[in-house]
Amino acid sequence: MPAHSPKFLFGKSIRTLREERGYSQEELAERAGLHRNYVGGIERGERNVGLENIVKLAKALSVKSRDLFESLP
């Protein structure tokens, strides 16, 4: 998986923001209404996350959706 794939870059953003807030993957998943394994897959760059889950993650991390895309082209 190329290091600059959208899934990889997005996953890195989620992990960074999550760790900055001191949340576990489990806690982020609960806040976002997602399954813990799904959050793990996102952070590993395995998930082609859709709009609805993007907005859920942004809300759970207390940021705007666009903030999750800072590192993406």
Added chain:
Amino acid sequence: MPAHSPKFLFGKSIRTLREERGYSQEELAERAGLHRNYVGGIERGERNVGLENIVKLAKALSVKSRDLFESLP
């Protein structure tokens, strides 16, 4: 479909940016490497667009991916 759904807001952003550039849906689809019907569905707020297509659309519209999320929470 609630007016503020992520799919609706994203679709509106794509349509606005596309029309600003004077592209038809067909031309945007071609630039983004997507099917014309898929672009139509996105603009109607019917598609839960994933990361990979988000980046393709941003590139085709000559913006950063985050710019497509200005109107989203």
